[in-house]
Amino acid sequence: MNRLRALPTFRIDPARRVAFRYRNRSLHGVAGDTVATALYANGVRIFGRSLKYHRPRGLYSLDGECSNTCMQVDGIPNVRTENTPLREGMQIKEQNVVGSAAFDLMAFMDKLDRLMPAGFYYRSLHKPARLWPVAMRQVRRAAGLGKISPDFRYGGRCDEVYLNAEVCVVGGGAAGMSAALSAAESGLRVILLEARPWLGGCFDYRPGPSQDGEPLYRRSRELLRSVSEHPGIRVFTHSPVVGHYTDNLVTAFQTGEPGDAFDYRYIEIRSRTVVVATGCIERPLLFEHNERPGVMQVGCAQRLARTYGLLPGERAVFSVGHDLGLEAAVDLSDLGLEIACVADLRQDGHDEHLVTQLAERGIEVLRGWVAARAHGARAVRAVTLATLDGTVQKRLDCDLLAASAGLTPVVGPLTLAGAQMDYDAHTGAFLPSELPPGLFTAGRLLGLHDAESIETSGRLAGLQAAAHCGAVDAAAVVELQAQAAALPGPQRGSKLVTAPVKGRKSFVCFDEDTTVKNVRQSIARGFDIPELIKRFSSAGTGPGQGGIPGHNLPLLTAHLQGKPPSSFVSTTIRAPLVPVPVAAYAGSRHDMCKRTPVHDSQKAAGGVFRRMGVWRRARYFSDDFSCREEVRNVRENVGLLDASTLGKFRLHGPDALKALQRIYIGDMSKMTAGKIKYAAMCNDDGCVIDDGVVVKRGENDYYFTTSTARAGATIEWFRYHTRYDGWEFHLVNLTDAFGVINLAGPNARKVLEKVADADVSNEAFPFAAYREFTAGGGAIAVRAMRLGFVGELSFELHVPSSLMQALWGLLEEAGKPFGIRNFGVEAQNVLRMEKGHIILGQESEQRTNLLDLGLGFLWARDKGECKTVGEAALRHAENDPGRLKLVGIRMQDPQRAPKDGALIVDRRIRGYVCTARHSFTLEQAVGLALVEEPLAGIGTRLDIYEDECRGELLKAEVVAVPFYDPDGKRMRM
């Protein structure tokens, strides 16, 4: 197809060819083309088939307002080709076809529409019930849009950017640009968002005169120059708004240009004010076969020629309801399109100058006429025009029908922001009647048509936004308001709802193949408001996000019931306002996680890492996930565990002890220097939320640990539970300041002795003691604790993080003669389970209290008036017989441990397994479980239900814990 000669409105470069492939053919477009316009230039008229009836679909809006031109591009289905820039080497495929888009074997579905009335799948195919799964599969197979390969991997680059501004202008047309300039002139930061790849809006391609007589496109470029040169305005083109939320949070996504660092970019804007100048789309005209390829919006036809240099057809008929249609007919006629006739559904109110221009070109204008039917099997071949009452008809041959019932304001960002929308009888549109603070509107959205009015409304909105930010005087706003009031106001809008037809093939929603007839059927079934019709008929639920039916549906609903349009409102608009690639939301792929100071050396030692909360931790050190050797080495020799993820805190200040007494369930006043105290925290329900150890390092100066999971919440927890007391204490989060090495095993002391600059014998450093000494010749300050979480002689060494690798290395070197080796979190899990020590979150859940876990010994009941968190609830709970109790279990089959979380059952669920493993130390399968109290007695036999056990229950018996070293001699050696 030959392009038009170079026009000043072109957004293409005809000299630069871009190659792509379509249906195994090599084709060419030009730089600036979209995929859709490139295909159109190559003679493609049928882009795909419709969802339900497999009707042929073609170019309609150029803005992706419907799924007509959704195709598979480079393996990605449902790409809106009207909005997608053509890139070199793209692979384009049709979708939802059997055969080809032109010859679709499923096209017979179009004849079956009588079998598929509105909501047919809700009403039929359910009886008998066994029919539904079969029918559902067939329905889904027949319908649907594109399919993605399960192996597909998106290879593009996605980015994200978070912007702040005083004014965000949505819409880069004349009004939007004027608003941006007006606001920026007052020194504010302005962001201008435009959905198309360039600014200009409806001025961009129109040759009609602006207020100073210059063509509109030239005026648009003048504004563009001013905007580009203004340092206070940041422009984001090809960036449709996706959402608009409370406090003017605006989200958008941007498609990158060649040379950009991204393909898609998620944009999030916090702005003090927002100006919405999104303009209008065209309201589809409802007539028979109104979506046949060759039927397109007026603006689509004009932009094809003016922007892309493509005459949309050879012989056209226009059926319009506004002066833009007349203007486009004049323009396209001048560009060489033969226009058989212009049917204008308005009886009066035309721009007579345009009517004269049409007459001068020999184009007949029929007032009060409308398209009633498009003819042609796969593309328009002729059109039947009719008077509005349908009494007179005429048929005209054509290959293009430019059709539009009127204009629809694009109000999505307004409704998302909470603007009140009401039917406006003058414009025939749903317009904002009340705006939230900081939100302003401008331009064609308000029904304005006059160029000067549009620009002035933009300037006014920009100034209002600046005034809202306190940057300009209110008097300036009043002055401009007066100027605007003197200009032409909103134009009267078309009220026609549907051509005089039955509506069997008049499509209200192209995406879902919803017809006027379907809407009528919905109303007959009692679904008589747009929201219900939408759900029953699916109108507006497709990829076009309700753009096509959004305005017509409430008008049609009113029309079919003989009610005024003001009786209804449009269906709810929700984000995303336009389809967004999920990859754009994902943004850059950074896994923001924490690593311990010895991450690298653990990795070098074969550590297998897992994400645990915010940390990456070494869970295993071999492919044997039972950790047999790791466990054995700790039990028989010595092992190193990186426990740096533990929460660590300094608590100081004159009221530090009071805070401890409030938060911990034990009596913290009895702590002595050099000793550690194991303590637990409960919530107000007495449920255990954390445990750890506390040491007293000085007067009113404590150091304590928490579990890894609770570290992030600890300071808030202390603050919250002391918020009314006025106590003076201070907390410092030292979690990352200290790395922690757990040196455990019967040879642990022999290793530590070689490294520590202190006596670490059992006499000098007994069990449950705390010591501070140096290691490495005085270079490394160590805070050391004698603990026994894994049930062996253990030293927990807290060391400054920057020096942890050094100490780790020294210990490894010192331990070499003993065969020291790393052990991971899973081995620790097995070791502590054998010892009967709990891990909160594993042996507990939200309802598990201190007593359930057998930790009642930690509870100090005589702390006086300190009001320990959870104490009141515990007093109630200790007399409650219906609670779960933590017990040890031994499996009947020593080789078969149940999965964590497996259920303990009889005729009902009686508890669950918290942790169970095969213990290589004991050569038994053992575990810890929470069971109802009657089942907690030693010797009770338990049945365990595991998922996919096929009814074969596992057998276990309640036994005493600890399973290993019940006297605790090994920890104290």
Place this chain on the structure above:
Amino acid sequence: MTTETKSAIRRVSPVCFAAAPGESEDRDGWQVVTRYENEGEEGPWLVDLSHRPRWDVQDGHVDALRPGGVSVPQEAGQCRLQDGLLINRMNRTQAAVWHLAGATDGMPAEAAYTDVGEATLMLALFGPQTLRICEKLSALDLAGLQRRPPFLVQGPLAHVPCQIVVAQRNSGDFGGGILWTCSRGYGRSMVHAVLDAGREFGLRPAGEQRFTDWLPSLSSD
């Protein structure tokens, strides 16, 4: 343990750049890179300052304290930069003290002070387009017109809770400089995210000297 062992012990920064050090020096156990190869002359730059001392100061009367002889700012969010010492007022009872110039006579003995140099990493990002890089990392308004650098913002950078000080802001090119601290464990993730965000603007790792040269250009409140 021997004296040789002691001298062989090295501190490890939480931050590691995939760049070739040009010059470095041994300082108090830290191997401080003062210059990287291919730092570029235009910027922007990312500099690891994790070895610089940092203190947490908490006291009911924090206003009365004078860390390093410098008074603590009165309002939360305010900063005071004097003689290479930056003091950030965080809330009613708390301030952070960052020794940007490196030198310190040691932490005061009062209980109010805690050495948190090991708890966090500290990075400096400065040069042209710095604030554009920040926009890719945080929704915080670091370029807000209402505040004059230096000022403190507490919030997420690359989704990680941080203390961020906007130290400098140039009009026109979105340039300037920020300093920030966050939990030490995030070192590798943070550097990866920041360098990735800055790639399109030519962001490169730089040695300490680049920061030392830039520091005198910062003004106090």
